[in-house]
Amino acid sequence: MKIPVEWLKEYVNIKKSSAEIGKAFTSIGLMLDKPIYEYKGQGYSTEVLDLEHRMDRSDWLSVLGCARDLAAFENVPLKYPDTYIGELRESDESQKVPIIVECPDLVNRFNTVIFKNIRVGESPEWLKYRLEAYGIASINNIVDITNYVMVETGQPMHAQDLAKFQKREILIRRARKDEKITTLLGEVIELNDEYFVLTQDGKPIVLGGIVGGISTAVDNKTTEIVLDAGNYNQINIRKSSRRCKIQNETVLRYDKYLNPKLTELALMRAIKLILENAGGEVYKNMDWYPSPTADKNMVLRYDRVSRLSGMQIEPEKVKRILKSLEYKILEENNTEIKLQVPHFRTDVAVEDDLVADVLRINDYANIPVSFIKNSPPKEITPEIYNFEEELREICVRAGMHEHISDPLVQPNPEDKTQVILENAISAEKSGLRTEGYSGLENVSDTYVKHKIKDIKLFEIGKIYSKIGTQTKLENFTETRILEVYNKNIDLSLKENSGNTVRLLSTVMRDLGIVNYRIDYLDGKSVILVDEDTLGEIRHTDFNLLTEMLLKHRGQPHRIISEYRVVKTEDISVIVPKAYKSGPLVHRLKSVDNNIIDIHCLIEELESLIGPESKNLLLKFSYLGGSFSQTKEKIIEILGTEGLTVRR
Amino acid sequence: MQGEINDIRKVFDSDLRAAKLSGDFDTLYLKYFSKTQGIISLLLKKIPELTIEDRKIFGPEINELQNDLKRVIESARAEYEETVTSDPSIDLTVIEPPYNTGMMHPITQTILEMNKFFRYYGFSIAEGPEIESDEYNFRKLNLPEGHPATDLQDTLFVREPNILLRTHTSSIEARVLTEYEPPLRVVVPGKVYRNETANASNLGFFHQYQGFVVDKNITIQHLKGTLEAFHKFLFGDDIVLRFRYKYYPEVSPGMGVDMQCRFCAGMGCVVCRQKGWIEVLGSGMIHYNTLKMCGIDPEEYTGFAFGMGLDRLAMSKFEINDIRKLYSGEMIYV
Numbered sequence: 010m011k012i013p014v015e016w017l018k019e020y021v022n023i024k025k026s027s028a029e030i031g032k033a034f035t036s037i038g039l040m041l042d043k044p045i046y047e048y049k050g051q052g053y054s055t056e057v058l059d060l061e062h063r064m065d066r067s068d069w070l071s072v073l074g075c076a077r078d079l080a081a082f083e084n085v086p087l088k089y090p091d092t093y094i095g096e097l098r099e100s101d102e103s104q105k106v107p108i109i110v111e112c113p114d115l116v117n118r119f120n121t122v123i124f125k126n127i128r129v130g131e132s133p134e135w136l137k138y139r140l141e142a143y144g145i146a147s148i149n150n151i152v153d154i155t156n157y158v159m160v161e162t163g164q165p166m167h168a169q170d171l172a173k174f175q176k177r178e179i180l181i182r183r184a185r186k187d188e189k190i191t192t193l194l195g196e197v198i199e200l201n202d203e204y205f206v207l208t209q210d211g212k213p214i215v216l217g218g219i220v221g222g223i224s225t226a227v228d229n230k231t232t233e234i235v236l237d238a239g240n241y242n243q244i245n246i247r248k249s250s251r252r253c254k255i256q257n258e259t260v261l262r263y264d265k266y267l268n269p270k271l272t273e274l275a276l277m278r279a280i281k282l283i284l285e286n287a288g289g290e291v292y293k294n295m296d297w298y299p300s301p302t303a304d305k306n307m308v309l310r311y312d313r314v315s316r317l318s319g320m321q322i323e324p325e326k327v328k329r330i331l332k333s334l335e336y337k338i339l340e341e342n343n344t345e346i347k348l349q350v351p352h353f354r355t356d357v358a359v360e361d362d363l364v365a366d367v368l369r370i371n372d373y374a375n376i377p378v379s380f381i382k383n384s385p386p387k388e389i390t391p392e393i394y395n396f397e398e399e400l401r402e403i404c405v406r407a408g409m410h411e412h413i414s415d416p417l418v419q420p421n422p423e424d425k426t427q428v429i430l431e432n433a434i435s436a437e438k439s440g441l442r443t444e445g446y447s448g449l450e451n452v453s454d455t456y457v458k459h460k461i462k463d464i465k466l467f468e469i470g471k472i473y474s475k476i477g478t479q480t481k482l483e484n485f486t487e488t489r490i491l492e493v494y495n496k497n498i499d500l501s502l503k504e505n506s507g508n509t510v511r512l513l514s515t516v517m518r519d520l521g522i523v524n525y526r527i528d529y530l531d532g533k534s535v536i537l538v539d540e541d542t543l544g545e546i547r548h549t550d551f552n553l554l555t556e557m558l559l560k561h562r563g564q565p566h567r568i569i570s571e572y573r574v575v576k577t578e579d580i581s582v583i584v585p586k587a588y589k590s591g592p593l594v595h596r597l598k599s600v601d602n603n604i605i606d607i608h609c610l611i612e613e614l615e616s617l618i619g620p621e622s623k624n625l626l627l628k629f630s631y632l633g634g635s636f637s638q639t640k641e642k643i644i645e646i647l648g649t650e651g652l653t654v655r656r
Numbered sequence: 657m658q659g660e661i662n663d664i665r666k667v668f669d670s671d672l673r674a675a676k677l678s679g680d681f682d683t684l685y686l687k688y689f690s691k692t693q694g695i696i697s698l699l700l701k702k703i704p705e706l707t708i709e710d711r712k713i714f715g716p717e718i719n720e721l722q723n724d725l726k727r728v729i730e731s732a733r734a735e736y737e738e739t740v741t742s743d744p745s746i747d748l749t750v751i752e753p754p755y756n757t758g759m760m761h762p763i764t765q766t767i768l769e770m771n772k773f774f775r776y777y778g779f780s781i782a783e784g785p786e787i788e789s790d791e792y793n794f795r796k797l798n799l800p801e802g803h804p805a806t807d808l809q810d811t812l813f814v815r816e817p818n819i820l821l822r823t824h825t826s827s828i829e830a831r832v833l834t835e836y837e838p839p840l841r842v843v844v845p846g847k848v849y850r851n852e853t854a855n856a857s858n859l860g861f862f863h864q865y866q867g868f869v870v871d872k873n874i875t876i877q878h879l880k881g882t883l884e885a886f887h888k889f890l891f892g893d894d895i896v897l898r899f900r901y902k903y904y905p906e907v908s909p910g911m912g913v914d915m916q917c918r919f920c921a922g923m924g925c926v927v928c929r930q931k932g933w934i935e936v937l938g939s940g941m942i943h944y945n946t947l948k949m950c951g952i953d954p955e956e957y958t959g960f961a962f963g964m965g966l967d968r969l970a971m972s973k974f975e976i977n978d979i980r981k982l983y984s985g986e987m988i989y990v
Contacts (some may be wrong), residue, residue: 038901040912044930063903064803128698174702234856306873317909317941317958321876356903361946365909368876369901373911376899378884379877384779386839389832394781398768404805410989413761413982416786416847416862422902430821431813434853438860441787452985459988463756473787479815 010041010062012075012141015055020076020088027056030079034060037076037082037369048142053134055142061508064503065356067265071163074353081333082368089545092277093284097122106235108297111182115205115217118240118269119181119297120276123171127289127411129231136286145258151227151234154282163353164238164267164275166260167215171233175210179235181503182206182218188213192220192255205241206248213573218246218263219255228651238272247595256412266355269302284592305350306339309363310567317364318376330370335502372542383502396559397469400491405518407512409493414448416441416471421472426474428485441473445492446550453494465512466494471554489555491516496549521563526595534591573594575605576638581655582625582647583618596646597627601639606630624655657706661721664695668725679740681733696722709716716863720909762970762982767845770865773889777882779841780865784831786847787814796830796950797906798943810851812860816834821849826906830963832868833950834944838957839871860870861957861980863966867941870952870959875907876941880959883913883939884885890914896922898933907940907961914965937964 012034023030031041041112047054049126060075068074071089080087087587100123111114118268131137132153140147155166171177172282184190184200190213191197198216200206207215214222218241228236247264250256258365280291309331315321323613328338328346337349351356357363368376420429421439433439449466456464471487478484493516495509510527513534517525525538527546536543536553538561546555584590594607618624644654668688676683688696699718703711711778760768771781793811794801801817812821822828828844844866852858869878885893895915902912914935917928922929939962947954967979981987 036900038667038903039902039930040902040935044924065903065905209883292800316709317876319877326927359908361908361941361944365901373899373901376876377879379775379869379875379878380881380885381872381874381878383839383873386841386871387780387781389840389842390783391781391783393782401760401764404725405760408756409758409766411759412985413762413763415859415861415983417849428814431816432851433812433860434851438854448985454990455985455988459990461988465758466757467758471786479819482787482789482819484812485819487785487787572689579948 010070010075011062011143012061012072013055013139014058015053015078017058017079017138018411020073020090020605021080021083021085023079023085023089024084024085028412032537033056033079033082034075035059036374037078038063038066039069039078041394042372048138049137050134050141051114053138053207054301055138056143064265067267067355068163068234068353070262070265071159072161074163079372081330082334082372084329086404087333089276089327091281092274093280093392094277096282097291097293097646100294104177104292104654106174106177106179106294107294109178109180110297111180111204113299114368115183115242115245116181116239116297117242117300118272119179119237119304120239120269120272121179121237121294121296122234122276122280123236123291123292124236124283124287124289126232127283129227129229133286138540149227149229150287151231151283154286155236158275158279158282159258159262161270162275162278163262164271165218165262166236166238167221168225168227168234168236169214169221170231170441171235173225174229178209179214180208182208184213184216189215191223193223193226194215194220195223198255199254203245205245214558216249216253216255219242219250219253220257221261225471225617232289236276236283237561238275238279239265240269240272240590241537243267257429268352269298274434283353285528286363299641302352304352305357305382306347307350307357307360307362307363308347309367312344314364315365317361318368319377319379322367324369326371327367334366334370335368336363384598387537391638393556393559396562397489397555400555400558401469402468403516404467404491405495406519407465407515409495409512412449412452412466413470414442414445414451418442418447427478428475428479433447443472443474445470445472445490445552446494449494449550453496462499463497464494482496483624490544491553491555491558492550494550502548509546509549509551515544516553519556519565520561522558522561523563524595525561526600527589527591528592529589530649534589574631575634576633576636578629578631578640580627580629580640580643580647582627582652583622583655584618584625586621586623587623588623591623593650593652594627597643600642600646601631603632603634604629604639605632618655657702657710658717659704661714664699664712664721670729671886672728674738675729676732677844679736681729682737685729689722696725714726714904718723755848762974762976763942765975766970767863770886771843771845771891772844773840773886777841777885779843782828782832782842782844784828784844786822788820788827790818790820792827792830792834793820793822793824794833796946798949799825800906800944803905812849812851813989821861824848824852825864825867825963828960829866829868829906829942830950832947833870833952838871838952838959840867841871841897843867854980859967859983861983862979863970864963865966866961866963868959868961870942870947872957874958874960876911878962879911879939879941879962881961882960883937887915888934890978891918898934902938902940904938906943906946910938910940913939913962914938919948928940937962939963 029044035041039060043059048057077087108119129149129151130175132147132150136157137147140157143160151168153159157167159165183202184204186201187647188200189197205217206213207442210493214586243266250260305574335351339349340347418440419440420427421435427443428441430439435468447466454466469491474486475484495512496505527534527536534546541557543557592607594609598604598607608628612624614624671684679879688694690695712751789814825844825846832842846865851859879961898914900912902910904910913936914933916922917932917934919925921925924932928934942961944954944957
């Protein structure tokens with residue numbers, strides 16, 4: 010919200026500099042968002058404050074609304090703008106413009122007056138400059154006054170040239186599918202029944218609450234106008250304006266909650282300005298307002314103020330603040346006050362909002378600082394969270410770098426389990442990832458570009474899937490995984506594969522998972538513990554389900570505090586070239602508890618054993634004692650597998 | 657026995673020669689002195705089996721053997737080390753490239769640092785789904801359908817209007833408040849999603865850090881105290897914070913927190929866009945309706961909540977100028 014300071018000071022008489030005013034606004038909820046700048050017109054200049062507007066306060070989209078809170082904060086009176094106080098003339102029935110509303114769910118109020126014999130021309134300079142300082146270009150005195158009153162009070166208004174009406178009537182209804190409207194800016198909008206329109210002789214003349222049409226626009230020849238201040242269904246305007254992509258000053262206000270009562274102040278103010286600046290006479294017309302909004306009354310307990318603030322603010326001060334914000338005190342006693350909430354405060358919903366008003370006008374800087382004295386409550390951190398923190402450390406210790414990749418990816422049309430977004434800005438980012446590899450592979454290119462050859466990366470994150478349709482939350486699954494990428498660009502695929510397996514071993518050892526195995530199933534190398542699948546390993550990557558790792562984690566025995574004798578024994582076995590040795594090694598490990606490790610070296614000894622076979626050199630590490638009995642058992646197992654021990 | 661002792665000495669001499677070449681004195685030592693298998697250890701175990709006369713003779717001799725061998729091993733080791741370390745071709749003044757060690761992502765490092773503070777003050781850490789219902793993402797947080805404040809967060813929908821990617825970590829606050837009984841002290845680090853066009857400072861997803869406390873007698877003063885201590889922990893004792901009213905739908909009263917720009921000491925510069933202050937987080941007292949909708953009696957319990965973006969914090973700490981680099985693979989570790 011832009012506030013020309015010269016305009017603001019019409020309502021709040023303070024001597025402070027613009028910087029000081031900006032500071033005060035910041036304290037009460039209207040943060041000074043950009044540096045203060047100066048607007049200069051001919052013989053007119055003002056500094057302009059650009060304040061951050063939060064979405065709840067529709068009254069802060071008006072200079073008067075901002076002035077009110079500033080006056081309360083500075084404890085000075087608020088001076089309201091002058092409004093028309095005379096009587097409105099009665100017009101003949103034939104001169105009236107009846108208002109017919111066919112969509113009462115979308116219109117709350119449509120308050121109108123008629124002007125005759127006005128002179129449309131240039132606006133007076135003060136009005137032109139104030140509007141321009143705010144950021145609205147001057148058009149003519151009538152349009153400028155409707156804009157001025159909108160910025161001043163927060164209520165959008167609209168004037169139409171009655172001479173351009175075929176029939177003296179405004180009918181408000183939902184638009185029809187094949188209707189179009191040309192806006193004041195010349196844009197053609199195709200309509201449907203989700204919009205509502207003001208119509209004239211069956212044709213749309215205004216896109217309700219969003220933008221006026223060109224057909225009834227006020228111009229220099231206009232002498233008779235109908236001026237309206239409406240109040241509409243806020244949700245409809247939000248949706249409709251986004252649908253037709255129109256964001257203007259009117260929409261900015263109408264898509265917030267405005268109170269229909271605001272139309273009264275706006276009309277009376279506009280009448281005064283029009284009569285002063287365009288002459289003519291003003292006549293009553295219809296105020297379509299079938300269900301007037303009731304006043305909202307609320308109770309504020311003084312102990313609720315202290316309950317939330319920890320402070321004792323004197324009742325007199327509380328009342329002073331609330332009154333300055335235009336709350337009306339209806340009843341009071343020593344413990345509480347009953348208040349009528351001012352109609353423009355559509356944001357106030359609960360008692361704590363009243364507390365908020367008291368505290369902010371009292372200035373948050375005055376709230377003391379203290380520490381929680383209650384004893385800490387029960388720890389509820391999920392085990393998986395702590396585990397993943399540890400897993401991350403293990404990966405880093407193993408020399409891997411952590412990356413976080415974008416979970417939003419290009420969808421794969423073949424994958425019916427992929428979660429697809431309905432409204433992503435770009436198609437490239439409209440799916441959720443189903444695997445972790447691509448993200449890390451993408452990063453690896455950057456390492457290569459930087460001439461880093463040995464690339465070890467990991468990510469701990471989620472992958473996403475669905476079963477069936479996207480209609481129920483329970484159809485979606487988020488799976489936590491560890492994805493590891495390992496590649497040294499100087500090494501062969503075979504050497505890299507070996508290193509990937511080794512990296513897996515490192516992670517598993519540090520997790521104390523010693524009984525895992527890798528089975529070759531359906532063309533995939535699957536990592537298992539007992540019957541549980543933990544993940545899959547490929548030449549340059551592996552993934553593991555972190556929930557499964559947590560389930561099977563053990564105590565890593567890496568610290569030896571006394572001498573113990575670890576002996577080694579080698580056994581060579583000839584196997585077919587495509588033989589997958591993981592399951593065999595896993596089986597052999599369980600032969601004797603004293604076997605602490607089996608390191609499997611694969612050798613291709615073509616000249617000795619031929620091209621169809623390879624040699625597995627199994628290096629057993631075992632604790633103390635004799636190995637001969639164990640060895641016999643091993644040879645027996647190898648026999649059952651149909652494998653030959655090489656002497 | 658005498659023969660055995662002589663044999664040991666002979667074998668030892670040959671073993672010692674080998675060790676002097678290899679430098680492996682540990683294996684040599686273990687061969688003779690390992691508690692269970694060491695040659696001398698086994699010999700010592702035989703002493704009680706000897707006759708009294710033999711014991712008188714061989715006891716001291718075995719002891720002497722033991723001392724001799726230990727002394728010889730130690731002096732040979734010292735001599736070896738002396739030779740090795742005095743090798744003039746060794747040059748320790750040359751700086752070699754470092755070993756490759758892993759690093760955690762800047763976001764993780766930031767989260768871990770923050771967790772350290774909050775764990776110390778008794779906070780638990782919570783997590784939850786990223787594919788979320790509108791109930792937990794909006795409704796329980798006091799954001800009815802069509803509320804203007806939903807504009808603060810452009811939502812990515814999986815199924816409009818009720819299944820979406822969470823737009824803030826507050827959805828986990830709603831889940832924890834619904835699931836657990838107070839008292840509660842919880843922080844929630846996590847990914848959140850917005851329907852935004854990617855540029856240097858925005859991306860479709862980013863990270864937030866949420867915290868909340870619900871207990872008896874919690875006031876806005878405790879919120880101020882916690883946030884002040886937290887920022888001092890992160891940035892040092894000399895920081896200056898500014899607390900001001902700010903509206904957020906899920907809290908009332910709401911509170912914005914700014915830190916005085918450390919580059920210009922509040923005078924205004926490029927970093928703080930001439931404001932003198934940098935907005936660090938949003939916070940406030942948990943909304944009456946939120947507590948109620950989560951099944952907590954707001955007359956008995958009060959609470960505060962705060963939330964901040966992690967990405968900008970990590971970016972400024974690690975001097976990364978573009979949020980996309982954090983996640984697109986353009987940022988690597990060397």
